[in-house]
Amino acid sequence: xxxxxxVQRLGSARVMTIAGGFERQLAERVCQxxxxxxxxxQVVQHVPVKNAEAARAAAAAHDVDLVLCVGGGSTTGLAKxxxxxxxxxxxxxxxxxxxxxxxxxWGLTEQRTKTTGxxxxxxxxxxxYDAALTVSLPVDLSLASGLxxxxxxxxxxxxxxxxxxxxxxxxxxxxxxxxxLPAIAQDPSDLEGRERALYxxxxxxxxxxxxxxxxHHKICxxxxxxxxxxxxxxxxxxxxxxxxxNAPAVADLATRLAATLGHPVTPGQDPATAAxxxxxxxxxxxxxxxxxxxxxxxxxxxxxxxxxxxxxxPASNPEPITEAGLTALLTDALTGAIxxxxxxxxxx
Ligand code: NAD
Numbered sequence: 001x002x003x004x005x006x007v008q009r010l011g012s013a014r015v016m017t018i019a020g021g022f023e024r025q026l027a028e029r030v031c032q033x034x035x036x037x038x039x040x041x042q043v044v045q046h047v048p049v050k051n052a053e054a055a056r057a058a059a060a061a062h063d064v065d066l067v068l069c070v071g072g073g074s075t076t077g078l079a080k081x082x083x084x085x086x087x088x089x090x091x092x093x094x095x096x097x098x099x100x101x102x103x104x105x106w107g108l109t110e111q112r113t114k115t116t117g118x119x120x121x122x123x124x125x126x127x128x129y130d131a132a133l134t135v136s137l138p139v140d141l142s143l144a145s146g147l148x149x150x151x152x153x154x155x156x157x158x159x160x161x162x163x164x165x166x167x168x169x170x171x172x173x174x175x176x177x178x179x180x181l182p183a184i185a186q187d188p189s190d191l192e193g194r195e196r197a198l199y200x201x202x203x204x205x206x207x208x209x210x211x212x213x214x215x216h217h218k219i220c221x222x223x224x225x226x227x228x229x230x231x232x233x234x235x236x237x238x239x240x241x242x243x244x245x246n247a248p249a250v251a252d253l254a255t256r257l258a259a260t261l262g263h264p265v266t267p268g269q270d271p272a273t274a275a276x277x278x279x280x281x282x283x284x285x286x287x288x289x290x291x292x293x294x295x296x297x298x299x300x301x302x303x304x305x306x307x308x309x310x311x312x313x314p315a316s317n318p319e320p321i322t323e324a325g326l327t328a329l330l331t332d333a334l335t336g337a338i339x340x341x342x343x344x345x346x347x348x
Contacts, residue, residue, distance in 0.1 A: 003068075004033040006091060006126050012066035016040060016059050016088075018079050019070040023095055026133050027070035030093055038062035045074045045231060046224050049110040052081035059086060066091060069124075070133075072145070073098030073231060080106040080122035092124035095134055097145040097197050098232065099152055099205030101127045105213075107221070114225020116213065129202070131194040139188045143286045146181040146197050147236035150174055151216055152204035154239060154279075157253045158246055159214035160316045167253075170207035171260045176200030178261050178282055185286050215317045216242040219330070222308045227297055233289040240279050240339035241329050247272035248341050249318035272341040280339060291336035302330055 007015060017036045019027030020043030027039075040058050044051050059067065059082050069079035070093040077100055079090045084106050092101035104123040107116045134142065153170040156162060177200035183193030213221070219238055223229045247254040254275035255265050261278035265271050282288075289295070297305075306326045313321045332339065 003030060003091070003093065003128055006128065007034050007066065007068075010066060010089060010091070010125065012089075014038075014062065014064045015066050015068050016062060016064035016082075017068045017070065018043065018055065018075055018082075020044075020075065021071075022136070023071035023075060026095055026136070027093075030070050030133070031068070034068075036068075038064055040078075043071060043075050043078055046109040046114055046228070047074065047077040047081055047107055049108050051078060052108055055079075055082050056085055059088065064088065069093065069101075070095065072096035073100040073148075076100040076124075077107055079124075081108060083122045084119055087121050090122070090124040091126045091128065093128045093130070093133065094198075094201075096137055096232070097134070097142070097149045097201040099149050099201045099208070102202050102205035103209035105209060107225075109225045112226045114221045116221060118209075127202075129198045131191050131198055134194050134198070135189055135191070139185065140287075140289075141232060142184050142188065142194075142197075143181055144232035144236040144289055146177055146184070146201070147239060147283070147286070147288055148232040149197070149201040149204040150177045150181075151220075151235040151239045152208035153177070153200075154243055154257065155214035155216040156204075156207040156211035157214075157257065158250055158316075158318045159208070159211035159217075160314045162211045162214075166207040166210040169203045170211070171256060173200045173203030173207060174257065174260045176203065181282070182285050213314070214242075215246065215313055215321065218312045218314065219305075219309050222305055222312070223292065223297065226304065226308060227301055229292065229295045229297060233295055234292065236283075236289045237292050237295075237336075238333050240276060240283065241333045243279055244272070244276045244339045244341045245325065245329050246317065246319050247275050270341070276339055276341055292330075292334045293336070297334055299331075299334065302327060302334065305330055 014037040020041040153174040180196035254271040258274040263278035
């Protein structure tokens with residue numbers, strides 16, 4: 001109903017609906033009250049350039065005037081690829097907690113390299129959130145997707161353009177997600193938990209779009225684009241290791257994050273240790289993904305991964321990024337070592 005009104009308000013007569021895989025049936029439900037001029041279903045994670053070109057060609061062939069995407073971040077990403085070169089408006093109906101619908105960030109993958117950029121043309125003009133559309137998302141993927149959102153929050157705390165406004169959005173997003181995800185784990189059909197997750201996911205994405213990609217996102221882009229690792233699960237695994245790496249250099253932020261995740265720093269406790277412990281508790285409660293090895297990364301891949309991350313890692317990262325530090329971080333994430341910050345240096 002909302003969607004039909006929105007399509008009409010935007011004056012669209014030729015809608016292209018992008019939805020692939022499972023989302024096709026969700027999209028058919030969503031599109032019952034609108035005319036669709038073109039359906040496009042070749043959705044592939046990390047948006048290979050050839051799929052983007054096929055979608056752009058379909059949009060041109062059908063003379064579409066609006067792109068409607070119904071699906072997760074991969075589907076939204078394909079709609080963004082169309083908007084990037086055509087300027088067509090996007091209406092997004094998300095079905096995961098990736099948050100791409102609330103950012104002006106696009107990503108395209110070619111020859112094992114994922115390129116991301118920022119362009120206001122790809123920011124959807126309208127987002128329709130309906131928690132009922134996320135109920136069919138399997139629990140493990142729901143939780144991994146929610147942790148992808150939490151990663152938007154945490155990385156926004158130290159990303160290149162981090163500021164107090166996006167910090168406030170990020171912490172409120174993290175607070176909401178830390179409540180929502182255990183509720184979903186306990187009862188996957190719980191609409192209240194899923195609505196709260198969408199609320200947190202939106203705030204997280206707005207914070208991320210404003211703060212830019214920090215070290216965590218740069219690592220995950222390399223792992224996804226070059227090694228084809230699954231997006232949400234990769235974020236879920238890597239996040240605590242990046243937090244453990246950076247938290248000692250940002251004690252004040254670590255203190256606020258620990259409290260936001262429900263475990264305030266106790267007297268005498270090191271803030272970095274508290275923040276990582278709080279995140280570990282949440283991940284344990286969710287039985288979150290733990291090892292990159294489970295998703296196909298091998299030890300032999302690490303040197304290339306380290307080299308590629310070093311090429312794109314933000315110079316403003318709070319903790320200086322070295323080859324040795326990054327190798328240790330990725331080795332821990334590969335094997336699932338318990339995430340922990342280095343022991344605090346004794347004061348002299
Ligand atoms: P996804 O879109 O690839 O979906 C994962 C799987 O879940 C797919 O098999 C899909 O068919 C299925 N699925 C989706 N919704 C479902 C539902 N409601 N019920 C059942 N199955 C469902 O995964 P994702 O994690 O949402 O998105 C990952 C992609 O999004 C990556 O390419 C990533 O780079 C991009 N992304 C971009 C931004 C941005 O700001 N540009 C932000 C986050 C993610």
